[in-house]
Amino acid sequence: MQHGSAYFIEEVSTVEETHTLSVLVDNEPGVLARVIGLFSGRGYNIDSLTVSETSHEEHISRITIVTTATPQVIQQIRSQLGRLVPIHEVADLSIDQIAPLERELAMIKVSGTGEKRVEALRLADAFRATVIDATAEHFVFEMTGRQQKIEQFVSIMQPLGLVEVCRTGVIALRRGPEKT
The missing domain is CATH 3.30.70.1150 (ACT-like. Chain A, domain 2)
Structure with a gap:
């Protein structure tokens, strides 16, 4: 008879992966600071960062962030970014089957x-x-x-x-x- 926990225990990976995140945000003052604050406040590293307005009429900008972390941390980043108010969409381009x-x-x-x-x-x-x-x-x-x-x-x-x-x-x- 096997003894153990009745709870599912997820295997935690320590291997870091590089991910490219595309974040659509309102083009307004302070949005970039809030996004960067999320990273710096939790000790996440940004390998590359670009920001540009993508729709002048809708006042939407795209923030492209390249970061390297474990899969669990990447998931945390995506979830926490998705909860920031001026953010419309967070897409992890690295998980697509076809490379971006x-x-x-x-x-x-x-x-x-x-x-x-x-x-x-x-x-x-x-x-x-x-x-x-x-x-x-x-x-x-x-x-x-x-x-x-x-x-x-x-x-x-x-x-x-x-x-x-x-x-x-x-x-x-x-x-x-x-x-x-």
Whole structure:
């Protein structure tokens, strides 16, 4: 005979996952502060954050948040965000069966001359980065793509004279005809 609890005990995962959350909110002062306050007040980390008005007529903005946590914490974040008053919808784009469309914009400044300069240009072409500023001593490349692509390009530019990087943060939409 087995002895044990009559209550279902859910297995708790300690493996962290990265999730992209799309949050539709009223476009009004203080909303972003409330969302960020939820994260900081509970010690949740934000890997990337973008905000933009998506419907001027309806005064709606989209906040796209990339965060890394255990599945239980992600569920807590989604639930707590859903309870904030100015929020219309919280969508976890990472749980869809089809990966969402995600893009980020980055500007990457690289300084160098001679062979390093030639190599930086060759690699930029391979990564489809565009030169948006140049002098005899440096380039500024513009690049759009998935986070991993930008991170790979930045790491390759490191030994070639990487000076600085500026990134916008991830924007994302669900694939297909449904509204996010």
